[in-house]
Amino acid sequence: xxxxxxxxxxxxxxxxxxxxxxxxxxxxxxxxxxxxxxxxxxxxxxxxxxxxxxxxxxxxxxxxxxxxxxxxxxxxxxxxxxxxxxxxxxxxxxxxxxxxxxxxxxxxxxxxxxxxxxxxxxxxxxxxxxxxxxxxxxxxxxxxxxxxxxxxxxxxxxxxxxxxxxxxxxxxxxxxxxxxxxxxxxxxxxxxxxxxxxxxxxxxxxxxxxxxxxxxxxxxxxxxxxxxx
Amino acid sequence: xxxxxxxxxxxxxxxxxxxxxxxxxxxxxxxxxxxxxxxxxxxxxxxxxxxxxxxxxxxxxxxxxxxxxxxxxxxxxxxxxxxxxxxxxxxxxxxxxxxxxxxxxxxxxxxxxxxxxxxxxxxxxxxxxxxxxxxxxxxxxxxxxxxxxxxxxxxxxxxxxxxxxxxxxxxxxxxxxxxxxxxxxxxxxxxxxxxxxxxxxxxxxxxxxxxxxxxxxxxxxxxxxxxxx
DNA sequence: AAAAGGTGTTTGGTATACAATTTTACCATT
DNA sequence: AATGGTAAAATTGTATACCAAACACCTTTT
Numbered sequence: 068x069x070x071x072x073x074x075x076x077x078x079x080x081x082x083x084x085x086x087x088x089x090x091x092x093x094x095x096x097x098x099x100x101x102x103x104x105x106x107x108x109x110x111x112x113x114x115x116x117x118x119x120x121x122x123x124x125x126x127x128x129x130x131x132x133x134x135x136x137x138x139x140x141x142x143x144x145x146x147x148x149x150x151x152x153x154x155x156x157x158x159x160x161x162x163x164x165x166x167x168x169x170x171x172x173x174x175x176x177x178x179x180x181x182x183x184x185x186x187x188x189x190x191x192x193x194x195x196x197x198x199x200x201x202x203x204x205x206x207x208x209x210x211x212x213x214x215x216x217x218x219x220x221x222x223x224x225x226x227x228x229x230x231x232x233x234x235x236x237x238x239x240x241x242x243x244x245x246x247x248x249x250x251x252x253x254x255x256x257x258x259x260x261x262x263x264x265x266x267x268x269x270x271x272x273x274x275x276x277x278x279x280x281x282x283x284x285x286x287x288x289x290x291x292x293x294x295x296x
Numbered sequence: 297x298x299x300x301x302x303x304x305x306x307x308x309x310x311x312x313x314x315x316x317x318x319x320x321x322x323x324x325x326x327x328x329x330x331x332x333x334x335x336x337x338x339x340x341x342x343x344x345x346x347x348x349x350x351x352x353x354x355x356x357x358x359x360x361x362x363x364x365x366x367x368x369x370x371x372x373x374x375x376x377x378x379x380x381x382x383x384x385x386x387x388x389x390x391x392x393x394x395x396x397x398x399x400x401x402x403x404x405x406x407x408x409x410x411x412x413x414x415x416x417x418x419x420x421x422x423x424x425x426x427x428x429x430x431x432x433x434x435x436x437x438x439x440x441x442x443x444x445x446x447x448x449x450x451x452x453x454x455x456x457x458x459x460x461x462x463x464x465x466x467x468x469x470x471x472x473x474x475x476x477x478x479x480x481x482x483x484x485x486x487x488x489x490x491x492x493x494x495x496x497x498x499x500x501x502x503x504x505x506x507x508x509x510x511x512x513x514x515x516x517x518x519x520x521x522x523x524x525x
Numbered sequence: 526a527a528a529a530g531g532t533g534t535t536t537g538g539t540a541t542a543c544a545a546t547t548t549t550a551c552c553a554t555t
Numbered sequence: 556a557a558t559g560g561t562a563a564a565a566t567t568g569t570a571t572a573c574c575a576a577a578c579a580c581c582t583t584t585t
Contacts, residue, residue: 085372086372086537086538086539087538087539088538088539111565111566111567112566112567113565113566113567121539121540122539122540122541123540123541123567124353124538124539124540124541125538125539125540127357127567127568128356128357128360131357131360131361132360132364135361135364137454143314143315143318143546143567143568144545144546144547144566144567144568145546145547145548145566145567146547146548146566146567156453156454159452159453159454159455160454162399162403162452162455163396163399163452163454163455163458166395166396166398166399167392167395169395170391170392170395174391223388223391223392224385224388225366225385225388225389225392225462225465226388226391226392229392229458233454236454315567315568315569316568316569317568317569340535340536340537341536341537342535342536342537350569350570351569351570351571352537352570352571353568353569353570353571354568354569354570356537356538372537372538373536373537373538373575373576373577374536374537374577375536375537376537
């Protein structure tokens with residue numbers, strides 16, 4: 068093991084060199100999620116690479132990465148497009164996400180540490196404070212953190228990764244739904260029930276409550292969609 | 297909505313030109329799944345590109361694609377490696393796959409057509425014929441088809457995609473397990489129960505049977521792993 | 526002899542150049 | 556006016572070249 072006088076600073080100094088492709092992927096993901104790049108928008112590799120000040124190669128890599136996350140559709144020899152999932156596909160995503168969170172709830176009850184339960188509780192409390200706040204995005208992000216914290220508490224790395232992808236794919240749909248003020252009360256009530264079952268270490272109840280919560284979100288989003296037409 | 301006399305042929309006529317990256321990804325995936333490229337094997341971009349007679353650019357794209365499917369690990373500035381998942385990670389994958397197939401069973405009962413049920417039945421019959429056959433790979437592939445047919449019958453495109461990825465990531469582990477002759481009887485018996493519950497349109501039973509089947513596979517694989525040590 | 530450090534080779538990351546394909550616009554024909 | 560064809564422009568797909576970081580080996584030093 069190499070040791071120098073600065074050895075113990077290695078971790079902190081670790082200027083973890085992250086590739087341009089990674090940076091570009093994060094930028095693009097954010098632009099897509101917040102709607103700056105709207106669904107269906109075609110993306111020119113050349114134009115985007117110029118705008119992001121990188122060459123096409125890492126940009127292409129970033130685009131393919133987001134394609135794997137279902138945020139971008141890429142067809143051979145055609146311009147990539149920001150994903151514009153059909154209502155049916157969104158419903159499909161909700162169903163899978165519900166199953167994933169249901170599993171997460173079960174595993175959380177089995178394996179989560181007290182600290183992890185504490186974290187979920189803390190997030191729930193924060194969310195309660197934000198319920199009166201007027202910023203929908205802030206509330207929504209904390210809502211997502213509540214779910215992510217449960218998934219991480221499950222201790223299943225593969226589940227966490229897949230859940231994150233589905234969360235990104237569902238981001239717009241869930242955010243639209245979350246903007247309704249009346250939805251906040253529903254969210255808080257259902258989160259409260261979920262949290263209670265986690266505290267009780269009641270796996271079946273937690274799984275059921277999470278599934279129910281997600282499927283209610285699916286229904287709400289579906290209603291909203293039809294109202295909008 | 298646009299309509300021409302040929303509208304219903306659109307899907308079939310698609311002369312899809314596949315990119316070199318796509319071809320390379322398929323080649324590599326197969327090489328990894330059958331163990332020709334063993335877990336932990338480091339992959340030199342230059343050497344691989346020469347061997348596949350393509351340039352590094354499409355090869356890199358193929359590698360990143362397989363990385364997204366968890367078949368290859370890629371760390372910054374290091375040689376990509378064929379994934380060598382820890383026992384714990386494999387267990388995690390099994391748990392998620394069980395949840396996915398459980399959902400598939402439920403949805404199949406709700407939405408699958410009679411033809412799709414017939415297809416699952418036919419695969420089950422062929423699997424029975426193969427049970428005496430000596431080729432483990434052939435039996436295993438048909439086993440996988442049984443599960444895939446159920447997933448496709450669920451009519452959930454996102455689920456089908458995610459399930460396929462998990463299947464690939466679990467391929468080696470499940471194949472090792474499947475090689476045992478005694479496992480074939482277990483497989484046939486449990487498939488029979490699954491099929492019966494699908495025919496009865498009993499969603500809960502189908503979901504439970506599928507979960508149980510997968511978790512038994514997980515346990516069997518775990519035992520095999522410990523015996524091997 | 527062991528450890529530290531330097532050096533050269535290998536490797537992945539990125540940019541650029543070229544080839545193949547698609548899209549667009551325009552014109553001719555009906 | 557609508558349709559079909561064609562050529563130019565734009566765009567993606569692929570190959571190659573270059574650079575900087577990482578690794579392996581060897582020398583140097585203690």
